[in-house]
Amino acid sequence: MSEYRAEDVQRLQHLQHSGALKAEDAEWIADVLHRFKETEAQNKRLREALLKANGRKPTMSTKLRDALYE
Numbered sequence: 001m002s003e004y005r006a007e008d009v010q011r012l013q014h015l016q017h018s019g020a021l022k023a024e025d026a027e028w029i030a031d032v033l034h035r036f037k038e039t040e041a042q043n044k045r046l047r048e049a050l051l052k053a054n055g056r057k058p059t060m061s062t063k064l065r066d067a068l069y070e
Helices: 004-016 022-057 062-069
Strands: none
Touching: 004 022
């Protein structure tokens, strides 16, 4: 995803230099891109925490599994 983010920042800079955007619009877009970056980072942290939490706990105890299969 970082290649998309870098491309978005470059495109924003190009639009700013060409004068196609007002200053407040460019600031708003930069803020949206920043929030998107933070959301991606949070999503990555949550995925890692979920994988870590799922890896620690067995899905079913051995006694319960044996009782269900009898």
